Amino acid sequence: MTSSQPLDMTLSRVFGEVAETYHAARPGYPDALIAEVLSYASLTGPAGLPAVEVGAGTGKATLPFAALGTPMLCLEPDPRMADVLRRNAAAFPDVRVEVASFEDWRPDGTRFGLLLAATSWHWTDPATRWPRVHDALAPGGAVALFWNPMSVVDPALHAALAEVDRRHGLTLSPHAGLVSSYGDTPGHWPGMLGHWPDEECRRDGRFTDLRSLRIPERARYDTDRYLGHLSSISLYRALPDDLRDHVLADTAAVLDAHGGGIDIEHLHDLFLARRA
Ligand SMILES: C[S@@+](CC[C@H](N)C(=O)[O-])C[C@H]1O[C@@H](n2cnc3c(N)ncnc32)[C@H](O)[C@@H]1O
Numbered sequence: 404m405t406s407s408q409p410l411d412m413t414l415s416r417v418f419g420e421v422a423e424t425y426h427a428a429r430p431g432y433p434d435a436l437i438a439e440v441l442s443y444a445s446l447t448g449p450a451g452l453p454a455v456e457v458g459a460g461t462g463k464a465t466l467p468f469a470a471l472g473t474p475m476l477c478l479e480p481d482p483r484m485a486d487v488l489r490r491n492a493a494a495f496p497d498v499r500v501e502v503a504s505f506e507d508w509r510p511d512g513t514r515f516g517l518l519l520a521a522t523s524w525h526w527t528d529p530a531t532r533w534p535r536v537h538d539a540l541a542p543g544g545a546v547a548l549f550w551n552p553m554s555v556v557d558p559a560l561h562a563a564l565a566e567v568d569r570r571h572g573l574t575l576s577p578h579a580g581l582v583s584s585y586g587d588t589p590g591h592w593p594g595m596l597g598h599w600p601d602e603e604c605r606r607d608g609r610f611t612d613l614r615s616l617r618i619p620e621r622a623r624y625d626t627d628r629y630l631g632h633l634s635s636i637s638l639y640r641a642l643p644d645d646l647r648d649h650v651l652a653d654t655a656a657v658l659d660a661h662g663g664g665i666d667i668e669h670l671h672d673l674f675l676a677r678r679a
Contacts, residue, residue, distance in 0.1 A: 415526040417640035418460060419483030426461035426487055428631030430551050432521060435618050436671050437467045443614070443675050444517040444545035452516030452541055453497075457505045458523025461487040464549075468519070469495040476515070480504040505535060514541035524548045524600060533607035540678040546610065548600050549673040552592050554580040556621070556666040563657045571650045577636060582668050589615035589672040600674045610676040618671040625664040626655050 418425055444454075459465050459477035461484055469475060474497035479485040485502045492498040501508065505527045518536050520527070536546055555561040555578050564578045585591065590599025604610050624632060630651050633639050639647055658665055 410525060411637075411641070412526070414637040414641055416481050417637055418635060419481035420640060421635050422461055422481075422483045422487045424631045425484070425635040426463070426491070428628050429463055429635055430553075430622065430632075430669055431463045432467065432549065432551060433618055433620055433671055434467065436549060436616075436673055437464075437471065439616060439618075439673060440517070440519065440545070440547040440549075440675070441468070441471060441473070443547070443677075452514060452544065454517035454519060455510075455515045455539055457518065457520040458526060459488055459500070460484050460521075460523065462491040464519065464521035465492055465498060466495075469498045473497075473517075475499070476501060476513075478503050478505060478508050480507070506531060510539050513539075515539050515544055516541060517545045517547065519547040520549075522550050524550075525598075529603065533603060533610075537607070537609050537678060542678055544678045546604070546676045546678075547673065549671060550592075551669045551671045552580075553577050553667040553669050554582045554585050556582050556668060557661070558583075560657070560661045560665060563661065564654065567650065567653045567657055570653070571646065573638065573650065576638060577633065578665065578667070585670060587617065589617040589670075589674070592670070592672075599672075600676075604674075604676050609679055611679045612675070612677045614675040616673045616675070618673070620669045620671060621666065622669060623664055623666050626658040629658060629665050630655055 453474040453476060454468065456465055456475055456477045459479045465475060465477055465488065469492060477488060477498060477500045479488055479500060480503060482502050485500050489500050518539055558581060561581045568576050601613060601615065604613060633651060633654065
């Protein structure tokens with residue numbers, strides 16, 4: 404993945420400001436991805452151990468794993484996100500929610516069969532995260548890190564949205580990329596933040612069987628949902644309220660002039676590794 408701008412870590416706790424909108428508007432993860440993770444985790448992994456999820460948010464990834472019977476401990480540092488998660492996961496007695504960052508969490512000797520992070524790994528501390536993963540997993544336990552960036556299908560709409568972003572000085576919005584500008588390698592997201600985990604994981608040296616997988620998925624967002632999605636993104640949360648309102652109104656006008664929504668392609672990119 405190209406890393407063109409350092410991540411502002413002070414924005415790691417803004418999602419709870421709009422927790423309900425986040426859950427309603429953000430995309431989830433396809434069944435095929437969940438199945439890949441579970442199949443990989445049970446290949447040689449320690450059967451019967453629970454999963455730990457880092458940065459579970461409102462449960463967009465938790466719920467499909469829980470629905471397939473995965474016992475889970477969900478770590479979420481923002482109590483407002485954790486409240487929504489608890490409510491969403493109320494039907495699953497094997498899902499526990501702990502209000503903690505990955506850095507503050509103490510596993511207290513418990514070992515897990517799977518550690519997963521959905522669109523949250525980039526908010527954890529690069530200096531300590533791999534030793535923490537290693538210590539949390541039983542030997543043979545799996546790591547699954549995934550993201551779902553999007554790209555725009557229609558070049559004319561892409562150009563019109565780019566003009567709005569330019570006018571307001573926004574870079575790296577979710578619609579900054581056109582479908583055709585993405586390569587087909589997982590983690591290659593032009594201009595996006597962070598680093599694909601492959602290199603860091605290799606450097607740690609205690610993980611094996613590294614794999615990367617991409618599952619593309621087309622979707623249509625109507626204007627309201629897309630605005631909700633944007634307002635849950637850290638880039639937009641960081642804007643002063645009046646500027647954010649302005650940007651969203653201009654974006655809505657463009658979407659409405661292009662059929663009342665946006666066709667996008669999600670790139671569900673999955674990284675897998677196993678504690679040796
Ligand atoms: C973009 S959201 C992803 C939420 C959810 N996993 C999803 O896929 O929708 C990032 C989440 O990571 C959480 N987070 C931020 N820093 C974290 C950290 N250091 N450790 C664990 N979670 C963190 C945020 O509170 C937020 O809920």
